[in-house]
Amino acid sequence: MVNFGGYSPTVPFTPVCSNIIKNHCRLPINIYRRNLTKSRSVSSYTQAEQLHYKAPMVARNYLPPWFSVAPMMDWTDNHYRTLARLISKHAWLYTEMLAAETIVYQKDNLDRFLEYSPEQHPIVLQIGGNNLENLAKATELANPYFYDEMNFNCGCPSPKVAGHGCFGVRLMLDPKFVGEAMSVIAANTNVPVSVKCRIGVDDHDSYNELCDFIYKVSSLSPTKHFIIHSRKALLNGISPADNRTIPPLKYEYFYGLLRDFPDLRFTINGGITDINEVNAARSAGAHGVMVGRAAYHNPWHTLGNVDTAIYGAPSCGLTRRQIIEKYQVYGDSVLGKYGSKPHMRDIVKPLLHFFYSEPGNGLWKRKADAAFQHCTTLKSFFEETLVAIPDSVMDSSIPRPPSGREDLFSNMESLLPPSYEASEDVVLCA
Incomplete structure (x- = not known):
């Protein structure tokens, strides 16, 4: 079993203090600590208050991120994540990428x-940007x-993100800045930080260029976890969809990183479509x-087998009808919020x-449109x-789970x- 440092492989966190977190979530964490030490000892606080102050640390008691759902713009929103959970x-669930400027300007x-x-x-918050202050x-x-990890986007090939010298995958061409950005992010949070990137750009x-990027970022910052989309990005005007299919997958680059950076942790991404392939990747050392689109386009079969086939834990035990009933309560509570x-x-x-692939799927979608x-209301x-x-x-x-390409990484x-082998100029730069 791989040791995914920083995560405690115990029973997942049950948010016994969720109401307390909800009531106080607008107070910055540094205020918590300042107030906690200002005039009272920890022992003098009520049990509820102590639970509240400990919440950021308690929340790390999850099983490791052996399986995660990729951040996908316009897809992995609050609604999808509610269904997925x-x-x-x-x-492990990732948010859509959220620009740092959006957070700052919408404070x-x-x-x-x-x-x-x-x-x-x-849950992991993915942010993007190219301004250290923001x-x-x-x-x-x-x-x-109280997100459980902060992830920095260095992999999005969308022209809206990577174009015009902005951010996303174009940042792979400036590993020194990425290292500085990761240091800034880590200095302002107490949770682990990570980078999601591609294997190259144009x-x-x-x-070796991929390794230079990993070496510099990990040397210049506390970053120990990299999520590697095993395709390069082409910034010559092709669409994000084409960037997911046209550049060839090079899984050998990912497994080379495992060999050459044994002190870092790597999550593989790209082209993996079912649970058997997930287990094959992990058996090969990942x-x-x-997983991205497979978890979105077929959530019942993909996510439904994660707990049992990946973690060896009981399944949610719910039928589709029971999940729909629970989701209805959520949906009606946020409709028009x-x-x-x-x-x-x-x-x-x-x-949707x-x-x-089930009987009635086409008719259900037509009825939904009407x-x-x-x-x-969601009920109606x-x-x-x-x-x-x-x-x-x-x-x-x-x-x-259906049989898949179990020999994909054999x-x-x-x-x-x-x-x-890092060259002397790369070592000096880092």
Whole structure:
């Protein structure tokens, strides 16, 4: 079993202090500590107060991030994460990338961007940016929301993010800045920090250049965890979708990093579509596996098998009907919470793949399109649309995972690139 340092492999955190966190989540963590030591000893506080102050540390008692759901813009929002957590209790969930500037400029409206239910732990906040001051402020503003890790985006190839010298994957061309950014983020939070990146950018795609990036960032900052999307990014105008398919996967680069940086932790991402492939990647040595679209487009089969097949824990034990009932309570509680948003479509969006490949799926989606026009509660929406799904589907338990490419990483040893040796100028730079 891989030791994923910084995470305690014990029973996942049950937020017994969730109400206390909820009531006080707008107070910065440094105020907690200052008040705690100002005039009273810890022993003089009530049990509830002590639970509150300990919350950031207690919240780390999760199983390690052997499986995580990738941050995906417009997809891994609060609604999707709520559904995902109903299906899997142990998968690590990532937010959508949130620009540091958004957090800073919306500091009086942060709940809309950063709030989530305590049940979503373990959860990672991914931020992006290229301004050190804003990254520092954004990290500090996010602290009271008790995310379990802060992740920095160095992998997004979207022209809106990477274009015009902005941020995302283009930052891989400036590892010195990334190291500085990670130091700033780490200095303003007490939770672990990590970087998500690609294996290269345009013609800067050699294994040695990737290693130079990892070496510099880890030498210049406390970063010990890297999530590696095993494709390079092309910034010549192709779409983000094409950037997920056109550049070839080079898993050998990822496994080369495991060999050459034994003191760091690496999570593999890209092209892994089912639980068997997740286990194959971990058997080959990956510390963790991150899955994106497979977890979104087929959540029942993918996330439904994470707890049992990856963590050896009991499944959620719920049927689709029971998950729908729980999600309905959530959906009706947040519908229109911020004026006209979220809309019914926003809340139902993650469910549009819930019956993937099942009988009645097409009819359910057509009924959903019609129901969006007039339904005002999730309860009425479900009453009108779920008649399309047979009871046998609604009440069935999670199926065993289908067979996948279990040999996907079997020949990796013979494909590894030559071992990395940092050049003198790289060492001096770091």
